[in-house]
Amino acid sequence: MDNILILSIIVIIYLVLIGYVGYVAWRRTKSADDYMVAGRETHPVIMALSYGATFISTAAIVGFGGTAGVYGMGLLWLTFLNIIVGIFIAFVLFGKRTRKIGHNIGALTFPEFLSRRFNSKFIQYFSGAVIFLGMPLYASVVLIGMARFVETTLGIDYSVALIAMALIVAVYVIFGGIRGVMYTDAVQGTIMFVGMVILLGAIYWILGGVVDANQALTNLVNVVPAKATAAATATGFTGWTSMPALGSPFWWTLVSTLILGVGIGVLSQPQLAVRFMTVKSNKELNRAVLVGGIFIFMMTGTAFIVGALSNVYFFDTLGKTAMQVVGGNADKIIPAFISAAMPVWFAYLFMITLISAAMSTLSAQVHVQGTALGRDIYETVSKTKGGSSILVARAGIAVAVLIAVILGFILPANIIAVGTAIWFSITAAAFLSMYAFALFWKRSTKAGVIAGLVTGTLISIFWLVFEYKKSAEALGICKALTGKAILVTTMPWPTVDSIVIALPIAFVVTVVVSLLTKPPAKEHLDKVFSGV
Amino acid sequence: MTSKDYTNNLRGGDTVVLGIDDPWIWGAYIGCILAMLLCVVYGALNWNKGGEDEEGQIKEEMEWHKKEKKMEEKELGIWDEEG
Numbered sequence: 001m002d003n004i005l006i007l008s009i010i011v012i013i014y015l016v017l018i019g020y021v022g023y024v025a026w027r028r029t030k031s032a033d034d035y036m037v038a039g040r041e042t043h044p045v046i047m048a049l050s051y052g053a054t055f056i057s058t059a060a061i062v063g064f065g066g067t068a069g070v071y072g073m074g075l076l077w078l079t080f081l082n083i084i085v086g087i088f089i090a091f092v093l094f095g096k097r098t099r100k101i102g103h104n105i106g107a108l109t110f111p112e113f114l115s116r117r118f119n120s121k122f123i124q125y126f127s128g129a130v131i132f133l134g135m136p137l138y139a140s141v142v143l144i145g146m147a148r149f150v151e152t153t154l155g156i157d158y159s160v161a162l163i164a165m166a167l168i169v170a171v172y173v174i175f176g177g178i179r180g181v182m183y184t185d186a187v188q189g190t191i192m193f194v195g196m197v198i199l200l201g202a203i204y205w206i207l208g209g210v211v212d213a214n215q216a217l218t219n220l221v222n223v224v225p226a227k228a229t230a231a232a233t234a235t236g237f238t239g240w241t242s243m244p245a246l247g248s249p250f251w252w253t254l255v256s257t258l259i260l261g262v263g264i265g266v267l268s269q270p271q272l273a274v275r276f277m278t279v280k281s282n283k284e285l286n287r288a289v290l291v292g293g294i295f296i297f298m299m300t301g302t303a304f305i306v307g308a309l310s311n312v313y314f315f316d317t318l319g320k321t322a323m324q325v326v327g328g329n330a331d332k333i334i335p336a337f338i339s340a341a342m343p344v345w346f347a348y349l350f351m352i353t354l355i356s357a358a359m360s361t362l363s364a365q366v367h368v369q370g371t372a373l374g375r376d377i378y379e380t381v382s383k384t385k386g387g388s389s390i391l392v393a394r395a396g397i398a399v400a401v402l403i404a405v406i407l408g409f410i411l412p413a414n415i416i417a418v419g420t421a422i423w424f425s426i427t428a429a430a431f432l433s434m435y436a437f438a439l440f441w442k443r444s445t446k447a448g449v450i451a452g453l454v455t456g457t458l459i460s461i462f463w464l465v466f467e468y469k470k471s472a473e474a475l476g477i478c479k480a481l482t483g484k485a486i487l488v489t490t491m492p493w494p495t496v497d498s499i500v501i502a503l504p505i506a507f508v509v510t511v512v513v514s515l516l517t518k519p520p521a522k523e524h525l526d527k528v529f530s531g532v
Numbered sequence: 533m534t535s536k537d538y539t540n541n542l543r544g545g546d547t548v549v550l551g552i553d554d555p556w557i558w559g560a561y562i563g564c565i566l567a568m569l570l571c572v573v574y575g576a577l578n579w580n581k582g583g584e585d586e587e588g589q590i591k592e593e594m595e596w597h598k599k600e601k602k603m604e605e606k607e608l609g610i611w612d613e614e615g
Contacts, residue, residue: 073552076560083567092574096582214551214561242554282582286575293571301564 007154007348014191014352015168018184018359022172025179035177035390036108036371037277042182044284048291049189050182050360051275055086055266056192056299057361058145058354059420064258064300066330067417068307069322070232071254072240073217075308079300081263087292090267095276095285097439100532102277110270110368111376113277114431117438117528118446118520121380123453127431128376130457131270132369134426136400139365140407141419146358147408149335153351162408165359170401173363173370174394178278181363188356193298195353198346199338200302203309206341216312217241228321240308249495256497257421257470265424265499268431270372271364303334310337331416366404370397418470421497429460429502433510441514442525448514456506463498 033039042050068075098113107113111131115124147162154161172180207213221229221239229237236248244250266272279285310322310333317340318325326332338350373396411419433452437444464471466478472486479485486494549558 073557073561076557076564080560080563080567083564083571087571088567088574211551215548216551218548218552239554241552241557243556283578283580284582286578286582288575289571290575290579293568293575297564297568 003344003348006345010348010352014355017187018168018172021183021187022176022180025172025176025181025183029175029177029179032108032390034179035393036375037102037274038177038179038182040103040278041280042278042284044279044287045291046182046186047275047279047284048288049295050185050364051272051288052292052295052299053185053189053192053357053360054271054275054364055082055269055296055361056357057142057420058149058358059142059416060300061196061303061354061357062145062149062334063331063417063420064262065303065307066326066333067258068304069310069333070330071237071244071250071258072242073214073304073308074243074254075258075304076301077255078259078263079297079304081259082266082296082300083293085263086266087289087296090272091276091285091289091292094267094273094435094439096282097532098273098276099279099282099285101439101528104528104530104532107277109371109375110273110431111372113273114434114438114449115376115380118434118444118449119524120446120450122450123434123446124376125380126450126453127270128372128380130426130430131372132377132396132400134423135365135369135372136403136407137411137419138423139362139369139400139404140411141416142358142362142365143404143408144411145416146355146362149351149354152335153347159409162405165355165362166401166405166408169359169363169366170398173367173401174397177390177393178274178367181360181367182275182278184363185360188360189295191349191356192353192360193295195350196298196302199306199342199350200298202342202346203306203313207309207312213309213312214241216316217309220311220315224315224321228324240311247492249491252492252495256495256500261421261424261428261497261499264432264503265428268427268435269424270427270431271368273435274368306337307333310334313337313341362404366397366400369400370394372396373399412474415474418474422464422471425464425498425502426457426460428499429456429506432456432503433507437510437514442529443514443519444510445514445517445520447517448510448512451513452506452510455509456502459505460498460502463501467493468496468498469494 029035031039064075064078101107101117102113105113105116107116109128111124111127114127115121143162143166146165147158150156150161150165151158172184176183204210204213207216218239218241221242226233232250236244236250238244244254276285279288307322314320314322314325314337322333322337323330326336338347342350370393374390374392374394378392378396430453433456434449437449437452465475466472466482466487469486472478478487488494547553547555549555550561552558552561
């Protein structure tokens with residue numbers, strides 16, 4: 001009963017905090033500027049924590065942390081990219097230009113930014129549609145992950161957990177707008193940071209220090225019975241502190257899907273890019289780099305190190321590898337380690353950490369979807385500018401939450417990691433080359449980027465539906481149409497992520513078509529790049 | 533027997549850093565720490581930069597604000613009725 005009491009107190013404090021900052025945000029939101037880009041005057045620490053907490057979802061901590069239990073510390077390359085690409089390049093190179101150009105052209109959403117940069121309404125509603133149709137999958141896997149965790153930890157019914165979580169997020173996003181999203185993100189980000197710092201300290205303390213623990217993991221591959229890792233070894237696994245055999249299926253999954261797909265794809269995430277437009281000068285972005293760098297290091301670094309080292313802990317205590325302990329479901333490695341190795345109060349704190357991670361990502365997702373439907377699709381297509389854009393965006397958010405909940409009931413099991421990867425692949429293929437050229441290449445033309453946008457999107461979707469084994473099998477469309485699970489079974493193609501195929505093609509198409517078409521008007525470019 | 537009982541089964545000649553013998557892995561481990569330090573140093577060195585021209589910045593912002601208000605009025609037509 002004492003445990004229940006501790007748990008109830010923790011949960012109530014958490015909900016009161018979230019409720020309070022959501023209320024403050026609601027009081028401060030008056031205009032469309034406020035609702036969509038927080039009046040462009042967000043504090044750098046709030047901006048950085050919000051960016052980080054949105055970036056890191058439950059999938060990153062539990063899903064990818066568990067994956068590190070299988071793939072080992074090679075996954076730390078993803079942490080490296082997350083910091084260098086996701087924070088440093090994103091803020092210093094992309095962020096500063098996005099902020100300034102966003103001001104110059106008065107953009108309030110990511111699709112609107114691209115559309116006004118290239119003077120094309122088509123870009124706005126096509127991008128808006130990609131976001132509104134693609135993101136529900138990503139949003140619902142985040143929601144599913146959270147509800148599953150609450151279900152197993154608290155013994156609350158899955159449906160109840162799913163609906164309750166969705167309702168809480170819906171209320172503060174609909175009323176608070178992006179201020180509500182960012183203020184609650186900052187609270188949630190702080191909780192996540194504390195939880196992960198304790199976890200990293202604890203695992204190295206339990207295993208006798210950094211060098212001893214890593215050494216034990218290095219040695220482990222020679223100690224565990226060969227049959228425990230036989231399946232993995234057959235596909236290229238060489239140990240938890242060594243890279244898989246070059247070119248093996250194990251290597252392709254690690255490098256193309258996990259490291260490149262998520263590591264590079266982060267640059268063109270609409271819910272993250274919009275945050276650059278919420279600060280008033282480069283000073284805030286400079287300061288946010290410091291906070292963001294430490295935050296991401298502690299999040300993904302801890303998750304991957306703990307996932308990998310859990311093998312040592314489980315082998316020393318139970319004589320099994322992490323995958324053997326959880327019966328082959330990598331998603332359970334992190335929760336299993338925490339319940340086995342950590343005190344009860346930490347398990348509860350960690351649950352709040354995960355709920356925070358999920359809610360902060362989910363809130364940004366539904367906010368972006370709502371503004372995509374309201375501002376980018378409805379207003380652009382209907383051309384009726386009379387209605388309040390906040391009202392339409394609020395309706396859009398309600399629809400987005402509803403779709404996420406419905407998908408939460410109908411999506412199959414084991415969808416969390418795949419759903420995340422699909423979303424990152426599609427957005428990178430669709431938006432990354434256009435976004436990069438929008439910021440850095442004045443010669444890129446409207447026709448060029450539209451060609452790149454459409455090719456990237458279509459190739460990416462085609463690859464995910466017909467060739468990439470994990471998604472094609474989960475979706476089942478290829479099987480229904482052709483009778484085969486995937487089109488080409490020759491290795492390594494079924495394990496090559498769509499980002500490796502679609503992104504370079506979109507890039508080349510954009511460049512070629514741009515060079516073949518008339519350069520954009522100097523007048524327009526002067527306005528867009530004024531002061532950049 | 534636990535994993536710690538084995539200390540001498542590394543391949544000979546490898547440099548071991550932080551208990552890891554594959555340079556691709558300890559490289560990533562050290563790389564993460566260096567990447568974080570890069571962010572910290574960059575943020576600290578530029579802590580007050582990008583906002584030096586306070587006066588110009590404020591003026592520019594006011595103009596932005598006016599422009600944005602106008603743009604919004606023109607596009608949404610929602611502020612007309614409300615004043």
